[in-house]
Amino acid sequence: MVDYDAIVIGAGNAGLTAAATLQRAGARTLLVERHNVPGGCATSFRRGRFEFEVALHQLSGVGEEGQAFSLRGLFHQLGIADRLELVREDDLYRAAVPGRYDVTLPASWDGAADALEEAFPGNRARVERFFRLLKEVVAGYNAVLRGRPARRIKPEVFRQGLRPFKDVLDEHFDDERIRSALGAYWHYLGQPPSRVTFQDLAQILVMYIGFKPWHIRGGSQALSSAILGAFLDAGGEVRFNTTVERVLTEGGRAVGVRTDDGAEATATDIVSNASLPLTYAMLDPADVPAAARRDLGSRRVGVSAFVLHMGLDATPRELGFTAATSFLAADTDDDRTFASMRTLEGARGICATAYDVHPIGFAPSGASHVSLLTLQYADAWDAVRPADYARAKFAYAETVLDLAESVTPGIRDAIEEVDVATPLTLTRYLGHPGGAIYGYDQDATEGPLFRDASRTHVPGLHTAGAWTGVGGFQPTLEAGARLALRLLHARAA
Numbered sequence: 001m002v003d004y005d006a007i008v009i010g011a012g013n014a015g016l017t018a019a020a021t022l023q024r025a026g027a028r029t030l031l032v033e034r035h036n037v038p039g040g041c042a043t044s045f046r047r048g049r050f051e052f053e054v055a056l057h058q059l060s061g062v063g064e065e066g067q068a069f070s071l072r073g074l075f076h077q078l079g080i081a082d083r084l085e086l087v088r089e090d091d092l093y094r095a096a097v098p099g100r101y102d103v104t105l106p107a108s109w110d111g112a113a114d115a116l117e118e119a120f121p122g123n124r125a126r127v128e129r130f131f132r133l134l135k136e137v138v139a140g141y142n143a144v145l146r147g148r149p150a151r152r153i154k155p156e157v158f159r160q161g162l163r164p165f166k167d168v169l170d171e172h173f174d175d176e177r178i179r180s181a182l183g184a185y186w187h188y189l190g191q192p193p194s195r196v197t198f199q200d201l202a203q204i205l206v207m208y209i210g211f212k213p214w215h216i217r218g219g220s221q222a223l224s225s226a227i228l229g230a231f232l233d234a235g236g237e238v239r240f241n242t243t244v245e246r247v248l249t250e251g252g253r254a255v256g257v258r259t260d261d262g263a264e265a266t267a268t269d270i271v272s273n274a275s276l277p278l279t280y281a282m283l284d285p286a287d288v289p290a291a292a293r294r295d296l297g298s299r300r301v302g303v304s305a306f307v308l309h310m311g312l313d314a315t316p317r318e319l320g321f322t323a324a325t326s327f328l329a330a331d332t333d334d335d336r337t338f339a340s341m342r343t344l345e346g347a348r349g350i351c352a353t354a355y356d357v358h359p360i361g362f363a364p365s366g367a368s369h370v371s372l373l374t375l376q377y378a379d380a381w382d383a384v385r386p387a388d389y390a391r392a393k394f395a396y397a398e399t400v401l402d403l404a405e406s407v408t409p410g411i412r413d414a415i416e417e418v419d420v421a422t423p424l425t426l427t428r429y430l431g432h433p434g435g436a437i438y439g440y441d442q443d444a445t446e447g448p449l450f451r452d453a454s455r456t457h458v459p460g461l462h463t464a465g466a467w468t469g470v471g472g473f474q475p476t477l478e479a480g481a482r483l484a485l486r487l488l489h490a491r492a493a
Contacts, residue, residue, distance in 0.1 A: 012040030014480030015273030438471030
């Protein structure tokens with residue numbers, strides 16, 4: 001007899017929702033996590049009188065109660081809807097290039113169109129046509145994923161969906177400034193508009209405009225703790241401070257795990273929320289099929305980040321933050337910014353998140369919690385000598401602050417607490433190759449049209465999370481629950 005019906009490796013977003021879904025359906029589930037708290041990226045930490053959110057900038061897909069295809073449905077399914085206090089944001093983001101443009105887009109189709117027309121007069125009709133295309137392609141793409149026959153999908157979906165987002169922007173707009181402003185969400189995919197597909201970036205825009213950006217009071221740790229609580233309330237077992245060193249196999253099938261304390265446990269199904277390279281490294285090399293090696297060899301480890309977590313002795317209004325999320329760029333050349341992500345030449349684009357425009361409870365009265373994030377690959381940091389690391393880290397941080405101060409003057413003077421994370425920090429904390437925050441590079445081939453995210457080529461071993469599909473909070477939360485439901489259906493068949 002096996003010890004458990006399922007063992008879940010890793011308590012990140014997908015691991016938590018998989019474990020909770022399985023256990024609440026009656027499958028005896030063990031959750032193993034190497035850290036002492038759940039969440040992975042979905043967590044927070046304290047410095048002085050501030051608590052710092054690690055990774056959540058905006059939560060997509062929440063919508064209003066009763067809205068179809070909303071994350072609220074998953075929250076109810078997990079039994080945590082009444083444990084979360086959701087905070088709605090008024091704006092999508094502020095996008096600014098010093099000396100070129102500065103526009104804030106409200107979180108509504110008409111409001112965003114109005115703001116763009118005011119900032120870039122004469123483009124209203126083009127914006128409305130572009131917005132219609134966004135909605136049409138996303139609706140069609142989602143219908144394809146739900147199995148609707150191709151003959152019932154509008155041809156525009158197939159004509160435009162897999163084209164680079166930049167190409168579609170270029171066809172709609174002559175002004176590079178409006179193209180820059182509309183493409184700002186590319187930072188949430190880690191690939192510039194010239195490399196990301198139209199349907200992928202359209203999906204993000206439609207989700208945030210149609211379902212609004214949200215946050216959680218208490219930060220992403222409140223969400224992680226709520227899901228863990230639902231798992232434990234249902235009788236699940238969790239082992240923190242425990243690392244899975246080996247996935248055990250019999251006859252080529254995964255049957256259990258061995259942890260770093262030498263303990264072994266068996267299960268019918270093993271679910272890994274770890275990165276794919278680490279997941280396969282947990283197997284005996286002889287048990288890794290050639291197809292799995294080919295699959296890994298066809299993918300590129302994605303981007304990491306450089307982050308300043310700051311506690312500021314000033315209010316958002318005093319600092320000039322009116323939108324919770326701001327995308328600030330040195331110029332409109334996204335491809336040059338992308339190229340700089342493999343160097344230490346200095347920050348050219350940052351995502352600034354002011355968590356107290358709509359407070360989540362992390363800063364005391366009269367103060368603010370702000371994070372400044374710029375995407376970076378780990379390559380450049382791997383080349384820094386240990387003796388030079390601190391100097392390089394703080395020199396790069398100065399370039400991040402320089403760009404921030406171009407639109408929020410005085411932010412340096414308000415710093416009370418600061419914590420600086422580089423791609424090497426994220427590599428150590430997450431255990432991900434290259435400190436990657438979105439898994440593999442999010443190009444067209446990483447989507448569900450091209451890869452079956454559930455397959456690991458090893459029977460009994462299943463994966464869920466950013467490394468098996470789309471990165472980000474909503475996709476990974478949904479992926480874990482979706483995988484668990486598939487395993488439950490297979491068990492019942």
